[in-house]
Amino acid sequence: MESDSMDLKVRELLKEVTLKYSPALTKHVNDTVSAIKDAIDKIPDKLKVTADEAPSFVRDIGVDKVEFKFKKLASIEIGGSYAIQCIVKPDINVDLFIWLPKVLCFHEKDYLNYRYHAKSCLYLSIIKKYLKFSSVKIEWSTPQNKARKPVLLVYPATELVGLPGFFVRIIPTENSLFTIKKLNLKRNNIRALTHEGIPQTTPKYNSSILEDMFLEDTSELIKKTFLGWKELGEASILLKVWARQRSSIYIHDCLNRFLISVILSYLASQNKIANSMRAMQIFRVTLNFIDGSDQFTLVSSVDKELFGRSQHSSMINGLQGCNPLYGPVVRIAKRWVASHLFSSCLVEEAVKLLVAHLFLKPLPFNAPCSCITGFLRFLRLLSEYDWTFSALVVDINEDLSPKDEKEISNNFMLTRKGYKENKQNVSAAMFLATAYDKASEAWTRFSPNVSELKRLVAYARSSANLLNKLILQDQIDSYKWECLLRTPLDNYDAVILLHRDKLPYPRHLFFPSELNQGKHMARGNASKVYQPFMSPGDFKGSLEELKNKLLVNFDPLRCFVGDLGKHFHCFHIELGIFLEAPMKQQFNVHVDQFSTSGAKRGGYHSDQNVEQAMKAIHNSTLRQIGVDYSREETCGFQGDGSDAHGQSSNAEANPISRTAPNL
Numbered sequence: 001m002e003s004d005s006m007d008l009k010v011r012e013l014l015k016e017v018t019l020k021y022s023p024a025l026t027k028h029v030n031d032t033v034s035a036i037k038d039a040i041d042k043i044p045d046k047l048k049v050t051a052d053e054a055p056s057f058v059r060d061i062g063v064d065k066v067e068f069k070f071k072k073l074a075s076i077e078i079g080g081s082y083a084i085q086c087i088v089k090p091d092i093n094v095d096l097f098i099w100l101p102k103v104l105c106f107h108e109k110d111y112l113n114y115r116y117h118a119k120s121c122l123y124l125s126i127i128k129k130y131l132k133f134s135s136v137k138i139e140w141s142t143p144q145n146k147a148r149k150p151v152l153l154v155y156p157a158t159e160l161v162g163l164p165g166f167f168v169r170i171i172p173t174e175n176s177l178f179t180i181k182k183l184n185l186k187r188n189n190i191r192a193l194t195h196e197g198i199p200q201t202t203p204k205y206n207s208s209i210l211e212d213m214f215l216e217d218t219s220e221l222i223k224k225t226f227l228g229w230k231e232l233g234e235a236s237i238l239l240k241v242w243a244r245q246r247s248s249i250y251i252h253d254c255l256n257r258f259l260i261s262v263i264l265s266y267l268a269s270q271n272k273i274a275n276s277m278r279a280m281q282i283f284r285v286t287l288n289f290i291d292g293s294d295q296f297t298l299v300s301s302v303d304k305e306l307f308g309r310s311q312h313s314s315m316i317n318g319l320q321g322c323n324p325l326y327g328p329v330v331r332i333a334k335r336w337v338a339s340h341l342f343s344s345c346l347v348e349e350a351v352k353l354l355v356a357h358l359f360l361k362p363l364p365f366n367a368p369c370s371c372i373t374g375f376l377r378f379l380r381l382l383s384e385y386d387w388t389f390s391a392l393v394v395d396i397n398e399d400l401s402p403k404d405e406k407e408i409s410n411n412f413m414l415t416r417k418g419y420k421e422n423k424q425n426v427s428a429a430m431f432l433a434t435a436y437d438k439a440s441e442a443w444t445r446f447s448p449n450v451s452e453l454k455r456l457v458a459y460a461r462s463s464a465n466l467l468n469k470l471i472l473q474d475q476i477d478s479y480k481w482e483c484l485l486r487t488p489l490d491n492y493d494a495v496i497l498l499h500r501d502k503l504p505y506p507r508h509l510f511f512p513s514e515l516n517q518g519k520h521m522a523r524g525n526a527s528k529v530y531q532p533f534m535s536p537g538d539f540k541g542s543l544e545e546l547k548n549k550l551l552v553n554f555d556p557l558r559c560f561v562g563d564l565g566k567h568f569h570c571f572h573i574e575l576g577i578f579l580e581a582p583m584k585q586q587f588n589v590h591v592d593q594f595s596t597s598g599a600k601r602g603g604y605h606s607d608q609n610v611e612q613a614m615k616a617i618h619n620s621t622l623r624q625i626g627v628d629y630s631r632e633e634t635c636g637f638q639g640d641g642s643d644a645h646g647q648s649s650n651a652e653a654n655p656i657s658r659t660a661p662n663l
Contacts, residue, residue, distance in 0.1 A: 234279035311436035329374030382460035
């Protein structure tokens with residue numbers, strides 16, 4: 001009863017403070033943003049900009065060398081609470097991010113002595129001057145009292161009924177203006193700041209520039225996290241109301257609205273909050289993290305994660321600009337990784353770094369001159385590199401010093417310390433080091449593990465040999481080329497076939513794998529409750545009924561895999577699955593449990609273990625997600641005896657080329 005009363009109060013509060021995103025509001029916002037864009041487009045390129053545009057500001061922060069020539073914006077995008085539909089009344093405003101152009105406006109050393117801050121302000125001053133011709137009201141503002149980082153507030157010429165005080169906040173950002181290394185928190189970037197002649201570190205100053213450079217990546221992370229997650233948005237609104245009542249949301253270095261969204265995104269990424277939670281549960285979990293020392297730990301972890309992602313993104317963007325083939329090679333490499341069910345152990349960022357190495361260190365060859373050449377070298381790198389005794393260092397900007405290289409070497413040796421005693425006792429089996437990640441902690445710290453890497457190497461070797469053969473024989477048979485991206489199902493202990501008509505992307509599969517042998521164990525009928533697509537009859541009801549039927553971003557396949565992992569932790573089960581496009585209609589189970597007696601397949605794992613796992617899946621998780629067991633026939637498959645490397649016990653040389661009729 002008490003719980004129902006609390007839920008009712010929360011519903012009433014949310015109803016009172018949540019903004020309705022009506023067509024009228026959307027039009028009002030779009031019209032205002034369009035007016036701003038039109039005004040900016042009228043500013044002539046190469047217009048000379050001097051300190052006279054904001055003399056007091058430039059004088060107060062004591063900056064020199066601020067002149068530049070105006071260049072049109074690189075990009076404009078709506079962000080903030082409006083973009084994730086988490087605005088809290090009565091503070092109704094929209095953040096408009098503008099990407100400052102590097103060419104003509106900024107020099108490589110403008111991170112020093114407040115030059116970046118001065119030029120950003122001068123750029124906004126020019127925009128303000130031209131906005132005056134658009135009959136809108138413009139004001140300067142300093143969010144959280146950050147006097148050196150002013151933004152523009154633009155009030156539309158006409159006011160929408162029910163939106164008093166609405167404005168658009170213009171916020172400058174740019175993710176590749178400066179080298180991240182120059183903004184290390186231990187550096188001094190205000191030359192006049194010394195103590196007894198010794199330069200002092202300027203962490204707050206450096207952070208003030210870094211937060212602008214990270215803004216794009218952070219906003220993108222927030223958007224992806226909040227998309228389609230109603231309860232997370234409601235929890236965000238509750239937290240903003242809570243923070244506002246404590247007057248902390250407008251103060252410098254406070255728990256502001258943006259930081260609340262970052263914290264929620266971080267908690268979601270760490271599985272501290274789940275889709276099954278209600279808004280009030282998420283609210284309580286978040287408060288527990290914010291409370292006391294947890295807040296500092298959390299914020300530090302968020303900063304570290306975002307810092308790494310931003311640096312990675314910045315470096316990769318620079319490399320792609322210099323090498324047009326880099327992107328296509330990455331795409332085919334990612335497709336290969338996904339096709340052979342390695343996406344869960346070799347993340348996208350790691351693939352990008354591996355391909356980057358091919359372009360940065362191509363010797364004894366030149367950089368790849370075609371997608372096929374780049375793909376072949378990617379496979380050769382995976383299969384031939386000495387991952388056990390060598391770190392792979394990817395120095396995209398060539399800014400690793402001898403001291404950095406020694407630090408990387410020491411970090412690598414620490415991960416191999418226990419190798420002699422136990423060859424499985426290796427952290428970061430694939431050690432990828434960069435300027436921002438000298439200990440291989442960002443992308444490959446925990447995966448692939450030793451056994452996963454062995455399988456990855458075996459598949460890469462097989463694919464490389466097949467690709468080399470196809471090239472030498474000048475093959476034009478499409479089926480043989482497809483085998484490069486078609487994984488053999490008989491290399492797995494078990495295969496679970498899913499009902500294709502229940503998947504949201506049933507046809508997003510390029511080259512289906514085949515299944516022509518094995519022991520059938522169980523079959524279940526699909527749930528009649530869930531349908532991935534709406535029928536014409538669904539549109540005959542009211543708008544509210546239609547909204548209730550709409551499941552945004554719901555992926556039953558992901559939920560299924562998550563449930564398997566939770567319920568069967570007693571087995572070490574490797575689940576190979578297509579978690580990125582294309583979506584596949586089956587996924588594979590590899591049981592990796594040692595047996596003490598009666599073991600088959602060289603003592604590695606037994607048929608009995610496999611059968612136990614499959615029965616457990618049949619009796620528990622499948623039933624929980626709504627499978628109808630009115631009849632038990634056949635649904636699964638017990639494999640032929642493949643080992644963990646993807647090689648079968650019948651010693652077939654090429655696991656990639658073993659295929660059979662389509663499912």
